[in-house]
Structures are given as C-alpha cells and as structure tokens.
Amino acid sequence: xxxxxxxxxxxxxxxxxxxxxxxxxxxxxxxxxxxxxxxxxxxxxxxxxxxxxxxxxxxxxxxxxxxxxxxxxxxxxxxxxxxxxxxxxxxxxxxxxxxxxxxxxxxxxxxxxxxxxxxxxxxxxxxxxxxxxxxxxxxxxxxxxxxxxxxxxxxxxxxxxxxxxxxxxxxxxxxxxxxxxxxxxxxxxxxxxxxxxxxxxxxxxxxxxxxxxxxxxxxxxxxxxxxxxxxxxxxxxxxxxxxxxxxxxxxxxxxxxxxxx
Numbered sequence: 263x264x265x266x267x268x269x270x271x272x273x274x275x276x277x278x279x280x281x282x283x284x285x286x287x288x289x290x291x292x293x294x295x296x297x298x299x300x301x302x303x304x305x306x307x308x309x310x311x312x313x314x315x316x317x318x319x320x321x322x323x324x325x326x327x328x329x330x331x332x333x334x335x336x337x338x339x340x341x342x343x344x345x346x347x348x349x350x351x352x353x354x355x356x357x358x359x360x361x362x363x364x365x366x367x368x369x370x371x372x373x374x375x376x377x378x379x380x381x382x383x384x385x386x387x388x389x390x391x392x393x394x395x396x397x398x399x400x401x402x403x404x405x406x407x408x409x410x411x412x413x414x415x416x417x418x419x420x421x422x423x424x425x426x427x428x429x430x431x432x433x434x435x436x437x438x439x440x441x442x443x444x445x446x447x448x449x450x451x452x453x454x455x456x457x458x459x460x461x462x463x464x465x466x467x468x469x470x471x472x473x474x475x476x477x478x479x480x481x482x483x484x485x486x487x488x489x490x491x492x493x494x495x496x497x498x499x500x501x502x503x504x505x506x507x508x509x510x511x512x513x514x515x516x517x518x519x520x521x522x523x
Contacts, residue, residue, distance in 0.1 A: 327372050327508040329401060330356075332365050338384045343392075358395040368401040370509055372462050396461050401509055425473040428452040428495055435474035437500065441514050444500045451516060452495040453480070455488040463506060468519070470494070481512060484519035495522040 333353070334345035342360045346369070347353045356374065363369065374393035381388045427433075431452040437444055453470030460466045468482045482496050496519035505511045 327370060328374070329368060329370050331368050332363055335363060335365060336382070336385055336387075338382065343382060343385070343389075344398075354391060354393065355389050356393045356395045356398075358398055361398075363398070369398045370401050371395045371398040372508075397459050399459060399462075399509070424454075426452050426454060426493060427472075431472075431495060433474040434470075434472050434478060434480045437514065438475050438478050438480070441500070441502055445502050447500055448497060449500050449516065450495060450497045450522065451480070451482070452493070454493045455490050458488060458490060460487050463508070463510070467510070468494075468496075470496075480514070480516075482516040482519040484521065486519070486521045488521075496520065497522055 328348055330346035330348045331350075332344055332346055336343035336345075337360060340360055341357055342363065343355055343357050344363065345353065345355050356371070357380075358371075374395050377392050377394060378390065379388055380392040431450045432444070434451065434453065437449070437451070451470070451472070453472035455468055456471055457469040458466055465483045465485060466487050468484055468486075468488050470480055470482060482498060484496065484498070488494055496516060498516040498519035501512075501515050501517050503513060504515050504517070
C-alpha cells in the first residue's frame with residue numbers, strides 16, 4: 263500500500279475534484295431518444311416543467327412578451343426547435359414542446375430561459391445560443407376565440423357522449439347564449455380540459471368543454487395547471503370583452519378560477 267503524506271493527499275483530492283467538475287461541464291441536452299418518460303423529462307427541465315423551479319443566476323429569465331416570425335423548423339420526437347426573427351432584425355433559436363407550427367407565420371411567447379452550448383442529440387447539433395420556451399401561440403389566436411381547433415374536436419366528440427353535468431354548475435351553452443345575464447357574477451362551471459396554455463402572464467389559460475356548446479372555446483384563467491383530459495369544476499368571475507394584451511382578447515372568460523374538484 264502506498265502511503266501519502268497529508269500535503270500530497272490534499273493535492274491529490276483537489277486535482278480529483280477539478281477533473282470531476284470539468285467532466286460535468288458538457289452542454290445541456292434535450293434528448294428525444296432517451297428511455298426517460300416524457301413526464302420525467304419535462305419535470306426535470308427548468309422551463310418545460312411546472313415553473314416552480316427558479317432559474318439560476320446564469321440562466322436569467324425574461325418575462326417580456328416576444329413577437330417573432332418563424333423561419334426554420336427542426337422537429338424531434340418530443341420537442342421542436344424553431345429559428346425565429348424578432349423585430350425583423352434579431353435572429354435566434356428557441357425550443358418548446360412539439361406542436362404544429364408554420365414557417366412564415368407570426369407567433370408570441372413570454373419568458374424564455376437562455377442556454378448556451380445547448381446540444382440536441384437527435385440532430386447532433388450544438389446551438390451556440392438557444393431559449394427554452396414553455397409555450398408559443400399564433401399572434402392571431404385572439405381571432406380564433408369561439409371556435410374549436412381540430413385537436414379540440416377530438417376530445418369534444420368524447421364529451422358530447424358524456425354531457426358533463428355537476429350540481430351548482432352553469433352550462434357553457436347557457437352562458438354563451440346570454441352572457442349579459444352573468445356579467446361580473448361569480449359562477450361555477452364544469453368541463454373537461456381540452457387545452458392549456460400554461461404560465462403566460464402569471465396565469466394558466468384552461469380551455470374546457472362540457473358537451474353543451476362544444477363549438478365555443480370557453481376559457482378559464484387560474485393559478486392551477488390542469489392536465490388535458492381531466493374533468494374539473496371551477497368557480498370564478500365571468501368577465502365580458504376582456505383584453506389582456508399580447509393578443510389575449512376574449513368576449514367571454516371566467517377569471518381567477520378556484521378549483522372546486
């Protein structure tokens with residue numbers, strides 16, 4: 263056995279720590295080929311998770327609203343990398359959850375976590391600078407309020423056969439047919455979550471359907487994040503002609519929804 267004096271031993275330990283730290287400085291990765299489940303991958307990500315994990319001092323978060331034009335798309339199994347331009351001058355890449363997007367269209371997002379030397383395993387590419395983004399929406403999404411998207415219609419068919427009815431809840435059809443009757447009132451509504459835009463302007467935007475008027479895109483804002491497909495009941499204030507800015511404009515919306523069940 264080799265005997266080391268205290269000074270030699272201390273130098274050896276210091277050298278070992280430096281080697282280990284150097285090995286840990288590899289680029290951050292978004293892996294679409296890992297065996298890790300989608301839920302685990304999203305949970306472990308500082309942006310794609312619940313938003314409860316604060317960014318580190320080297321990952322400053324910007325909560326401004328960004329309007330960008332899509333220039334290039336690099337899809338993966340679970341994510342999509344988007345090359346965008348902002349203000350017709352700055353060009354950069356963002357990464358978000360996989361969704362349908364079109365080159366040349368204008369999109370909006372808030373926040374964004376800056377990463378440098380970010381590696382995509384599937385594309386075998388390292389991005390010098392990339393922003394991780396929770397969610398992007400079309401700039402004209404406000405024009406789509408009141409109609410279902412094709413993705414929503416798949417769940418709507420299921421809901422139509424269920425006709426979600428819960429004691430104390432007002433049907434979406436009744437609200438839509440006579441919104442003035444319920445203006446500024448505290449209401450209870452129930453339905454199935456068919457879409458959620460999470461962590462935008464410090465709230466979640468939950469789209470629900472109850473089988474009574476599924477051609478209408480009824481939205482509830484809340485601090486609760488509801489998984490798509492879950493049936494829930496909210497209590498909140500019904501507001502008419504609400505303009506939050508950044509394209510979020512609604513004829514009818516239930517605000518500050520409190521989850522009942």
